Amino acid sequence: MPFRALGLDARILKAISEAGYTEPTPIQSAAIPEVMADHDVIGIAQTGTGKTAAFTLPLLTKLAAITGQGPLRGIKALILAPTRELVVQIEENVKAYAKHLPLRVATVFGGVGERPQIEALRRGADIVIATPGRLLDLMNQRHGNFRALEHLVLDEADRMLDMGFLPSIRRIIKELPPKRQTLMFSATLSKEIETLTHEFQHRPKQVQIGRRSNPAETVTQWVYEVPKHLKPALLLHLMKDPGFNMVLVFCKMKHAADRLARFFESRGIKTAALHSNRSQNQRLRALADFKSGAVRVLVATDIAARGIDVDGISHVVNYDFPMHAEDYVHRIGRTGRAQAIGDALSFVTSEDQSALRSLERFIGRGLPRKKAEDFDYSAQPSAAAQPEAREREQKPRVLHNYSRRQGSSSGGGGGRGERREGGNRGGGRSRDGGGRSSGSGSGQRSRGPR
Incomplete structure (x- = not known):
């Protein structure tokens, strides 16, 4: 099935064609029609299969349709990711696919100054890509207009919904309109975490490519x-x-x-x-x-x-x-x-x-x-x-060497005098979004985009 059969905006088709992509990956072929049909979606596929494009391409098409009615008012789409690296990666993909669209994209993550991010939100953004910790900080300072939000994406949903990020996610979602489309994508999604998706989604469609526990077969x-x-x-x-x-x-x-x-x-x-x-x-x-x-x-x-x-x-x-x-x-x-x-x-x-x-x-x-x-x-x-x-x-041996808790990653306590990255299984709420990260999909040039 070619991309043009998925109902994507012509300007987006032009952008992905210019990038050299010709054929969607299985997760893209399965998920894009469900997102286009306004369903909430749980997307599960192995790493490197193009999950980022599976949610960004249909969302961009939806936003492109309403930009024809005039300038957008307020943030329309919010994409949450567990790490700053993943935020930057998603931003690169979104900008590449939306290069022919009049859409504004802002990123929000820790490890850098707040002021440029506050200014980007103040100027107005159609799409915000963020880590939970920094976004919650800015929302508490009353930055960002989310009253008109229509689409929420949790990328690497298993990480976003584990016990470390769940309180922050709940606080953010509480400030969003209840009537919205919510998408969750990941390479793995345990049954225990899957039950939590019902808290945030309405009758979601599940799209799964391969066994959810399988590493990449190549x-x-x-x-x-x-x-x-x-x-x-x-x-x-x-x-x-x-x-x-x-x-x-x-x-x-x-x-x-x-x-x-x-x-x-x-x-x-x-x-x-x-x-x-x-x-x-x-x-x-x-x-x-x-x-x-x-x-x-x-x-x-x-x-x-x-x-x-x-x-x-x-x-x-x-x-x-x-x-x-x-x-x-x-x-x-x-x-x-x-x-x-x-x-x-x-x-x-x-x-x-x-x-x-x-x-x-x-x-x-x-x-x-x-x-x-x-x-x-x-x-x-x-x-x-x-x-x-x-x-x-x-290093001389010391009885106590308390290191500052940083990041949010997997693993139990660290060794003597050193914490493992992120502390407990929940990972903690790192302001820099430095948790375990997911790869969103990477598309092969002869197949589909990331």
């Missing part, structure tokens, strides 16, 4: 059983393969990500770190350098699991195995996007075996194993050269 997955102290050496050994040319590495903790990035830099491997302790400019620069190939490795916490939409990632490495199966699905979904092939490697210690078994039950199959002793460690770095050992040598 990703080859391996488990490496390795003692904790050998993880740096194993990763360094694997990086000798030139095929590891664009590698995304996930750590549980912010400081661990920094240590690992410094370790790789000391070995001559260009590396950047991405987590909520980094400023917005640092985060944007890290992503830009990774996209351009200026750095070979990006070491990140789960803040990046759903917000990175980068073509060509060759490998995702779970340096620290995720506690929750949903996080695994989103992490490895950063590769193998838009039907491209990719590899996902997970380092599993004896402490991770229970989480690994839970993951295999979640995805419905076992994952192939490799053992650390199968590799040549003749070039193994000495203990003093390994990042964990160097950190122990440089």
Whole structure:
């Protein structure tokens, strides 16, 4: 089915054609007609399948229709996303699809000054894309006119509705008109969270492509059983393969990500770190350098699991195995996007075996194993050269080292003297929207847009 058969505005069809997209993805073909028909929608599909376009294209068509009646008054569409990276990504897509439309787009997220965002709302915006924390701050200051809102989108709905974001979402929705269209999209949506959608939606249509727990089928997955102290050496050994040319590495903790990035830099491997302790400019620069190939490795916490939409990632490495199966699905979904092939490697210690078994039950199959002793460690770095050992040598042991709670990500409490990114499973309400992120879909040029 071509895009023109979906009833989209001609100016939008022109924009996506100019971008080189010719055929919608399955989630787009299934969801766009339901959104166009004014239904509330729950959309579930694997990462990299074009979910962002599945809700933005029909919404833009609806807004284009009413712009013909004169200038819009008040904000008509609000898109909520869990991280600033995802907000920026959605904004880029919306502006690309709406390039021939007279629509105004504003973004609202933490980590930067409020004043430009307040001014953008004051000047007037037709579409607002925001993280919940900063938006709630501005709404409490009476910024933004949402009385005429007609469309609400929760992107990465499972994250938005978990116990960390739910209070903020409820407070925001309380200020919105009850008569509206509400759309929820995600790669995973648990049965428990699905029951909460009935609080915000009216008789929603559910559109599901594939099993909701499945990782992308184009990703080859391996488990490496390795003692904790050998993880740096194993990763360094694997990086000798030139095929590891664009590698995304996930750590549980912010400081661990920094240590690992410094370790790789000391070995001559260009590396950047991405987590909520980094400023917005640092985060944007890290992503830009990774996209351009200026750095070979990006070491990140789960803040990046759903917000990175980068073509060509060759490998995702779970340096620290995720506690929750949903996080695994989103992490490895950063590769193998838009039907491209990719590899996902997970380092599993004896402490991770229970989480690994839970993951295999979640995805419905076992994952192939490799053992650390199968590799040549003749070039193994000495203990003093390994990042964990160097950190122990440089820092005296302290009884208490309370770090400021930041971000909102998965995972339980962190190690001694350091919180995991985001604290508890609910993640906390980060003002910068630095929670687990989702990838919205990435469209293949020969198929559909993001």
